[in-house]
Amino acid sequence: MPTDQAAIAQAEKSPGALNSPNVKRRSKFIKEMKRNAAFYLMLLPGVIVLIINNYLPMIGVLIPFKEYRYDVEKGFFGSLFSSENIGWKNFEFLFRSPDALTATINTVVYNIVFMALDLIVPITLAILMSEMWNQKRANTYQTLMFFPFFISWIAVSYIAYAFFCNSGFFDANILPLFGVESVDYYTEPSHWPAIIIFFHLWHYTGYNMIIFIASIAGIGSEYYEAAALDGATKWQQARYVTLPMLKTTAVILTLLAVGRIFNGDFDLFYNVPKNVSQLYPTTSILDTFVYNQLQQIHDIGMSSAACTYQAVVGCVVVFLSNLAVRKVDPDSALF
Amino acid sequence: MGHSAVKKRYVFNRVSATSNALINLLFIIICVLFIAPMVLVVMVSFTSEKALLANGYQFWPAQFSTESYQYVFKAWKDILRCYGNSILVTTVGSFAATAVITLYAYPLSRSNFRHKNGFAFFAFFTTIFGGGLVPWVFIYAQFLKISDTLLVLIIPYLVNAWWIIIMRTFMKQSIPEELIEAARIDGAGEFRTFFSIALPLCKAGLATIFLFCMVKFWNDYYLSLIFINNHHLYTIQYYMYSLLNGIDQILSNTNVPPEARRNLPSEGCRMALAVIGVGPVVFTYPFFRKFFVKGLIIGAVKG
Numbered sequence: 001m002p003t004d005q006a007a008i009a010q011a012e013k014s015p016g017a018l019n020s021p022n023v024k025r026r027s028k029f030i031k032e033m034k035r036n037a038a039f040y041l042m043l044l045p046g047v048i049v050l051i052i053n054n055y056l057p058m059i060g061v062l063i064p065f066k067e068y069r070y071d072v073e074k075g076f077f078g079s080l081f082s083s084e085n086i087g088w089k090n091f092e093f094l095f096r097s098p099d100a101l102t103a104t105i106n107t108v109v110y111n112i113v114f115m116a117l118d119l120i121v122p123i124t125l126a127i128l129m130s131e132m133w134n135q136k137r138a139n140t141y142q143t144l145m146f147f148p149f150f151i152s153w154i155a156v157s158y159i160a161y162a163f164f165c166n167s168g169f170f171d172a173n174i175l176p177l178f179g180v181e182s183v184d185y186y187t188e189p190s191h192w193p194a195i196i197i198f199f200h201l202w203h204y205t206g207y208n209m210i211i212f213i214a215s216i217a218g219i220g221s222e223y224y225e226a227a228a229l230d231g232a233t234k235w236q237q238a239r240y241v242t243l244p245m246l247k248t249t250a251v252i253l254t255l256l257a258v259g260r261i262f263n264g265d266f267d268l269f270y271n272v273p274k275n276v277s278q279l280y281p282t283t284s285i286l287d288t289f290v291y292n293q294l295q296q297i298h299d300i301g302m303s304s305a306a307c308t309y310q311a312v313v314g315c316v317v318v319f320l321s322n323l324a325v326r327k328v329d330p331d332s333a334l335f
Numbered sequence: 336m337g338h339s340a341v342k343k344r345y346v347f348n349r350v351s352a353t354s355n356a357l358i359n360l361l362f363i364i365i366c367v368l369f370i371a372p373m374v375l376v377v378m379v380s381f382t383s384e385k386a387l388l389a390n391g392y393q394f395w396p397a398q399f400s401t402e403s404y405q406y407v408f409k410a411w412k413d414i415l416r417c418y419g420n421s422i423l424v425t426t427v428g429s430f431a432a433t434a435v436i437t438l439y440a441y442p443l444s445r446s447n448f449r450h451k452n453g454f455a456f457f458a459f460f461t462t463i464f465g466g467g468l469v470p471w472v473f474i475y476a477q478f479l480k481i482s483d484t485l486l487v488l489i490i491p492y493l494v495n496a497w498w499i500i501i502m503r504t505f506m507k508q509s510i511p512e513e514l515i516e517a518a519r520i521d522g523a524g525e526f527r528t529f530f531s532i533a534l535p536l537c538k539a540g541l542a543t544i545f546l547f548c549m550v551k552f553w554n555d556y557y558l559s560l561i562f563i564n565n566h567h568l569y570t571i572q573y574y575m576y577s578l579l580n581g582i583d584q585i586l587s588n589t590n591v592p593p594e595a596r597r598n599l600p601s602e603g604c605r606m607a608l609a610v611i612g613v614g615p616v617v618f619t620y621p622f623f624r625k626f627f628v629k630g631l632i633i634g635a636v637k638g
Contacts, residue, residue, distance in 0.1 A: 032449070038525030039442035043454055046439030049494040052474065054461035060470015076478040125365075128358045131350045141362040143624055145369055150616050152554035154575045158609035159372040161579060162379055162392050165602075169375055172391020202369060207631075214632040228348040259463060267557070274580060290468050300469060307467025315464040335456070 061312070064090040064305035090305035100306060102281060103289035107264045110193075110285065114200055115257045118208055119250055121201060126212035127238050142213070146206035153267035156199060160272045164195070189282040192273055196283065199272050200265070211253070212246060219245045248331060255325055255333075259318035262286060262310045286310050373613075380404070380606035387602050403603035407611065413574070414611065420485065421553060421570040428489040429548040435493045436544055437537075440502035441529055446512065455503070458496040472561060482562040488570070491558060492551055498544050505540035505630065506533065543630025546623045553616065575612045579605060 033040060059080070066083040074082060094100050132138045151159075163169045164185035171182045185191055219242065227237045264285030273283040275292070284292075286306060293303035326333040350358070371394075379392050383400035390397055407414065439458065443451045465471075475491070476482040510533050518528045534541070559573035569577070 036442075036448060036450075036525075038529075039445070039448050042438040042442055042525075042529070045435045046458070046494050046499070047454075049435060049490065050458060050461060052479070053471075053491050053494065054465060056474050056478070057466030057470040058464065060466040060473065063470055063473075070473075070477060076473055125362075128361065131354070132358055132362075133349060133355050134359075137359065138362075141366055142628075143621075144366040146624065146627075147620060148369055148373075150550055150554075150620055151373070151613060152556070152572050152616075154554075154556050154572045154579070155376075155609050155613045158575070158579060158606065159376055162375050162606060163372070165392075167387070167391035167602075169392045169394075173393060202372070206369075210628055210631055224348055234350055234354075271576075287468075294469060294472070304467065304469035307469050311465055311467050318463050335459075 058311075060304065061308045064301060064308050068300055068304070090301040091309070094302050094305045094309065097302070099280070099284065100289060100302075103284045103286045103306075104262075106282065107285040107287075108261055110196070110264065111257065111261045113197060115254060117197070117201060118204065118257070119254065122205055122208035122212050123243075123246060123250070125205070126209050126216055127242055129209070129213060130216045131234065142206070142209065144206075145209065148203050149207045151203075153271045156203065156268075157271035157274060160195065160199065161274070164191075186274065186276050187278045189279045192279055192282045196268065196272060200268060203268070208253075211249065215246050215249050216242060247329075251325060251329065255318075255321055258321045259314060261317055262314040264288070266291070376606050376609050380603055380610050382603055384603055392602075400603075403607035406604050407607045414571070414608075416567065417569050417571040417574040420568060421572070424485055424488045424555075424570060425549055425552040428492060428552040429545055431489065432493045432495075432548040432552075433541065433545045436495065436498050436502055436548075437534075437541065439494070440499050440506060441533060443499070443503040444506035444510065445515070455500075458494070458499050462496045475562060483565050483568065485568060487562045488555070488558045488568075489552075492548070492555070495547075498547060501630065502537075502540055502544055505543075506537055509540065510536050539626060539629050542623075542626040546626055547630075550616065571612045575608055578608055 059077070063080065065085060065087065066080065067086050068083050069079060070076070071079040071082070129138050129141065148156075161168065165171070166182065166184065168185075170185070175182060183191070185195075223241050223245075224237055227241055232240065264287045266285075266287040269283055269285045270288050270291065273279045275288065276283075287310075290303045290306045290310070293299045293306065322333055322335065349355075375392065375394055378394055378396055379387070380403050381399055381401065382393070382396035383398040383402060386396055386398040386400075439454075442448045443455050445451065475487055481487045481490070514532055514536075515528055518532050523531070554572060555570070556572040556576045559568075559570055560576065563569065563573065
């Protein structure tokens with residue numbers, strides 16, 4: 001191997017160099033690169049995109065600590081590093097702003113509700129579906145329920161509009177049944193938690209169900225037969241066989257959701273309420289807050305402070321919850 | 336056991352006929368609830384503007400009409416261009432993203448690649464920690480300077496850590512280690528093994544990832560929302576977005592005669608556009624559903 005020869009040649013010139021850890025490490029690195037050159041080539045495009053799209057922006061967590069001014073001559077990074085340091089000022093503004101507080105509370109509360117519903121609803125439906133006699137019919141139901149997952153959020157915003165605009169379906173057909181005067185949904189924040197939760201379930205239930213149905217299908221039928229022979233009812237089978245078997249999947253999904261507790265579903269919260277500002281008390285989440293600060297008010301300081309806060313707290317939450325899960329049940333931990 | 340999702344049970348352990356009927360009823364109600372919203376949009380798009388004004392939005396129109404579609408197609412040049420942009424971005428993006436994801440996943444699936452865990456974490460870490468919107472926008476707009484190009488609608492979605500993990504798991508499941516060993520003994524290089532042995536064995540996984548990418552690129556409006564100002568580069572979803580949110584492209588379009596603008600069937604017309612924008616997904620869904628389910632089950636559960 002040429003590398004080895006080079007290393008040996010170098011070693012001969014300066015005795016003892018071959019044993020120095022530096023040369024050893026370098027030649028080991030080159031050897032590894034050569035042996036797995038194909039693998040590294042395959043990884044290269046992905047690594048480049050990850051660096052551009054994910055790792056370079058991470059340096060941006062420093063933006064809120066700077067009085068960021070973009071200078072064309074210095075470029076993006078030059079301007080970042082030459083901007084004046086202003087310490088925690090942006091964060092002080094952020095934490096004093098009532099809108100940021102509303103957005104934080106909304107993000108966390110909605111996420112907790114979604115976490116609970118995304119376990120309860122799909123698991124219940126998956127258990128019921130797996131008990132159905134007719135498999136073909138079950139597949140048809142599953143197909144229909146999975147369908148909304150593929151509808152774009154823009155189209156969902158049209159659907160919501162068709163129901164809730166003036167003279168929309170609710171206004172024209174449902175409210176008169178109850179003798180209620182027409183409601184202007186797009187200016188009245190109190191209705192939106194229900195609407196948003198409905199569209200969340202509508203969009204994701206079919207998808208989440210598939211994962212649980214697959215897990216249930218993976219449980220050997222001998223468990224159920226044994227339970228049935230012992231006289232277990234269907235409820236007892238679900239309680240003592242199915243649910244424990246679904247635990248690992250459920251824990252992992254919840255863990256992932258906990259990690260995103262500071263990140264909301266921008267697509268849902270931005271489009272379905274059409275980003276109407278009167279609705280912000282119940283529809284503003286950190287992601288839409290950041291976007292609106294940046295796009296409407298051009299407040300780079302405050303919106304990047306919110307980004308950094310979201311990223312750092314979110315990351316800490318993932319590590320803490322993973323640590324907790326690893327203590328209780330090492331098999332369910334993410335890493 | 337196959338992957339058709341519902342398992343067979345022996346007759347003696349079946350739920351009672353009543354329970355079975357009740358479960359069926361429950362699912363019928365849920366399915367109706369799930370499909371109804373889309374039916375409403377389609378129905379409104381076929382309702383005449385007069386009936387809409389008189390009765391509001393209804394599931395069964397008092398007066399059927401195709402005037403909304405006729406109106407929308409007066410702006411056919413815009414719609415066609417948006418469709419063209421969407422098709423271009425979706426095609427190029429899906430092929431490129433599938434290639435990048437598959438190439439990244441393959442080394443991670445190989446047990447003899449020593450740094451597989453390091454590279455897996457390199458991708459996975461991006462789902463835990465991110466710089467957030469502001470620096471991300473700056474990277475594309477000021478560092479790479481590609482805002483207002485079709486490129487910016489493709490690059491951000493080329494890699495997705497979840498799909499890499501799904502693909503890696505899929506490859507681990509479906510490529511037997513012995514086959515790769517055999518190929519190596521026969522003197523095939525890694526690329527040769529990848530193309531002629533690994534890829535043909537993961538057709539279902541490839542199809543799943545490709546379809547995921549297609550849906551993602553076709554349904555995307557977010558990148559346009561952030562990076563695109565030039566209305567020649569609008570995709571169909573972003574066109575729909577701007578129409579619903581009052582930046583009325585059709586109204587400002589000079590190709591539409593003024594009298595047509597005055598008789599604007601605005602509400603029905605919006606719903607017609609929604610139907611046009613969603614159309615391709617509806618028509619292709621039945622064909623690709625089974626791939627999705629299969630890929631999801633193999634890739635996600637056994638991971």
